[in-house]
Amino acid sequence: MGSSTIPSADNITDSEFQDCLGRYPERLEAISTAKGAKDGQKTLADLDDYRYGEAVDAFSSAESKPMTLEDVKLLVEWKLRHGKFRPTLMKLVSSNEAKAAQETIQEAVKYYREKKDVSGALQILTQLKGIGPATASLLLAVHDADNVIFFADEAFYWLCCGGAKGSIKYNQKEYATLSDQAQALAKRLKVKAVDVERVAFVLMREQAGDAATAVNPEANPGAKTSAEDTKKKQPPAKRKASRSIPDTTAPIRRLLPISPISLCHSPPSIKDEMQSSPYAEPIPLPRRFSILKEQLVSGKETILVPSWQRLLQDLSHEVAQVSSSSDSQIIPTIDFADISKPNLTQPFQRQLRHRGVAIIRNVISQATAVDLHQEVKEYLDENAHLKPLPMTQSRLDEVYWSPPQIKARVHPNVLEAQRFAMGIWTSKDPTARASTNFPVIYADRMKIHSEEEEQGNTTTTPIARIDGGSVERWETDGYGRAGTYRDIFQGRWEDYDPWESSTRLRVTSDLYHKAGACSIFRMFQGWLALTPGSSSIRICPLPKHATAYFLLRPFFSPSSSTEYAEEEDEWTISQPQNSILHGALPSYPQEINPATHPHLQLHNSLVPVPRLEPGDYLIWHPDLIHIIESSSHSEENSVAAAASVMYLPACPLTQTNALYLSRQRKSFLLGVPPPDFGGGRGESNFAGRPGVQDVSEAGGEEGLRATGLLPFDEEESDCDFEREVLAMANGILFPNLYDML
Numbered sequence: 001m002g003s004s005t006i007p008s009a010d011n012i013t014d015s016e017f018q019d020c021l022g023r024y025p026e027r028l029e030a031i032s033t034a035k036g037a038k039d040g041q042k043t044l045a046d047l048d049d050y051r052y053g054e055a056v057d058a059f060s061s062a063e064s065k066p067m068t069l070e071d072v073k074l075l076v077e078w079k080l081r082h083g084k085f086r087p088t089l090m091k092l093v094s095s096n097e098a099k100a101a102q103e104t105i106q107e108a109v110k111y112y113r114e115k116k117d118v119s120g121a122l123q124i125l126t127q128l129k130g131i132g133p134a135t136a137s138l139l140l141a142v143h144d145a146d147n148v149i150f151f152a153d154e155a156f157y158w159l160c161c162g163g164a165k166g167s168i169k170y171n172q173k174e175y176a177t178l179s180d181q182a183q184a185l186a187k188r189l190k191v192k193a194v195d196v197e198r199v200a201f202v203l204m205r206e207q208a209g210d211a212a213t214a215v216n217p218e219a220n221p222g223a224k225t226s227a228e229d230t231k232k233k234q235p236p237a238k239r240k241a242s243r244s245i246p247d248t249t250a251p252i253r254r255l256l257p258i259s260p261i262s263l264c265h266s267p268p269s270i271k272d273e274m275q276s277s278p279y280a281e282p283i284p285l286p287r288r289f290s291i292l293k294e295q296l297v298s299g300k301e302t303i304l305v306p307s308w309q310r311l312l313q314d315l316s317h318e319v320a321q322v323s324s325s326s327d328s329q330i331i332p333t334i335d336f337a338d339i340s341k342p343n344l345t346q347p348f349q350r351q352l353r354h355r356g357v358a359i360i361r362n363v364i365s366q367a368t369a370v371d372l373h374q375e376v377k378e379y380l381d382e383n384a385h386l387k388p389l390p391m392t393q394s395r396l397d398e399v400y401w402s403p404p405q406i407k408a409r410v411h412p413n414v415l416e417a418q419r420f421a422m423g424i425w426t427s428k429d430p431t432a433r434a435s436t437n438f439p440v441i442y443a444d445r446m447k448i449h450s451e452e453e454e455q456g457n458t459t460t461t462p463i464a465r466i467d468g469g470s471v472e473r474w475e476t477d478g479y480g481r482a483g484t485y486r487d488i489f490q491g492r493w494e495d496y497d498p499w500e501s502s503t504r505l506r507v508t509s510d511l512y513h514k515a516g517a518c519s520i521f522r523m524f525q526g527w528l529a530l531t532p533g534s535s536s537i538r539i540c541p542l543p544k545h546a547t548a549y550f551l552l553r554p555f556f557s558p559s560s561s562t563e564y565a566e567e568e569d570e571w572t573i574s575q576p577q578n579s580i581l582h583g584a585l586p587s588y589p590q591e592i593n594p595a596t597h598p599h600l601q602l603h604n605s606l607v608p609v610p611r612l613e614p615g616d617y618l619i620w621h622p623d624l625i626h627i628i629e630s631s632s633h634s635e636e637n638s639v640a641a642a643a644s645v646m647y648l649p650a651c652p653l654t655q656t657n658a659l660y661l662s663r664q665r666k667s668f669l670l671g672v673p674p675p676d677f678g679g680g681r682g683e684s685n686f687a688g689r690p691g692v693q694d695v696s697e698a699g700g701e702e703g704l705r706a707t708g709l710l711p712f713d714e715e716e717s718d719c720d721f722e723r724e725v726l727a728m729a730n731g732i733l734f735p736n737l738y739d740m741l
Helices: 014-035 044-059 069-082 089-094 098-115 118-125 133-141 153-160 172-189 193-207 227-233 236-244 287-297 301-324 342-355 366-382 403-409 412-422 545-555 655-670 692-706 720-733
Strands: 333-335 357-361 434-440 525-529 537-539 556-558 571-573 617-620 626-628 645-647 651-654
Touching: 014 044, 014 193, 044 069, 044 193, 069 089, 069 098, 069 133, 098 118, 098 133, 118 133, 118 172, 133 172, 133 193, 153 172, 153 193, 172 193, 287 545, 301 545, 301 571, 333 342, 342 357, 357 412, 366 403, 403 645, 403 692, 412 434, 412 617, 412 692, 434 655, 434 692, 434 720, 545 556, 651 655, 651 720, 655 720
Parallel strands: 333 357
Antiparallel strands: 357 617, 434 651, 525 617, 525 645, 537 626, 556 571
């Protein structure tokens, strides 16, 4: 069988399947020999015998012995040597308490055998530290090798991606898809799930050219990998695709001696560590996106080209102004005690409108913030055995309902600061149903920095990004539904107002329902600092210019006659339009890097936010480009402690937000993650989780209303239209309210 063509899971015959299965031992032994083993370490072949032999024999019957933490560690060691090596995984798994781990596994296995519900069993297993859906599936697979498949990369590529390598999110939804495909194949050929797993391994490794010389340098530090080996490991399908895509950024990338993202504004110690985004290269999307792009520009070429040229010229001046100013001059600051003083608030609000980012100092007292931080640590420590791991590499704590979070969200000063900040938004439609006088709560996560991060021991790669969706900004059913960026696409970017609210009320920013994507209308993303330290965030303070640029960038490309197009007249509108939306992919955040967006000059325009003190509230416009880092490096290569923060977005009362609030209220009462954050058990079993009374004690009636637990008092507003908004929200949150009156 050739290495470039493999049978699909739908068409593979029984004889082909059995032939592949028969090749597994030889291929595994070759890889095991190539990888070798350190002194005292089991070889991959030894671990494979345990995974597919001893472990299945030991745990597959109803009378089998309980699986211990040591058994788990042995299976995890096999997983790391058999597939991708993740250096921190074993440490996380080992940190589980042995008795609790054994009891959790017993609970999951019992649940599975009684209910035959794989998803529910995985939910129980993923309560263990270091055990995500993939590793959980491995633990369950050795208990039922006939029917449960391990979530291996090779199995997913073969069964779910047609044999092509792609991005894997390792979540429950993807595993369910893999499991369904595996069961369909197993039923068709009358084979076991464990055999489907091994056949997929053989087919995908053969296709990748993973011969006996393949080496995992992480697993065997003494081994060497040649340049030719590295080239062979690159997936053939991906190499072919990259040759066929017209690459408009190639002239720019040839001038970059290091990865594009590493040019961002940061000290040298960070630049050396930064890696390029996996999507730094332009990636083509389905053909419907090229059609969409044609529809957006067709017939407007004569107005879009001069508009683009004006934008590039103006953008250059704005970036120069940002780079030549100090951080304190760029990012406005005001003390909470001064937000009622017009002589101070008016210049602050003008600068906030211009820059899109600001700090409101001392929103809560430093002592209160420090107490909240201590309370957070106690809540996390008390429930460490139940705490879920981060869904992503963002190092955000997947905790939403801790007592300190509730206290901060409904704190009267926080709600007042949000009212004040949202007051700069305006509406050209006087009938638009939105009120900034009644902020509503959006439950988000926390970023509690550990000592390990402060010492610089972090693998997180910072990437410039934009929240609030990605391809949705161009799609008709996304931001197009409300005409949010109509002025930009009509060649009038100067008329675009980032602070116009009526054109955002009907936006769908999460068309692809990715966990963690925000589905409500946030006027600001916000951080409340709990500890002193660097802000660990850099922001591009150009809400109008940068937005217009990244929206128009996909329609233009450098002139073929120039090696590096810096000037506005060296860029032309692309004919015909391709399907690339630079840095935007469905279900992923919008990414920005210097190679695809050169005129933003990110090394100059991304500026650090000044140091935060406990109780300070950092806010920024939802369209702003930003980078969030795990720690802050000084010029002397030391690491400055980053402030621990709570995410506290500022959200107005709208129909969309009231609908979300009604769903989020249920999540709060059950202690599960909010609707935007993927489901699961969350904090339902956490000790000390707050209830309705805690909200009332912390925020009173206003806090209860902001959380959706008490109807809004329509008589609180003296504006007829605002009373309509309150009545609308009450109808959504309390549909039987008026029947009871």
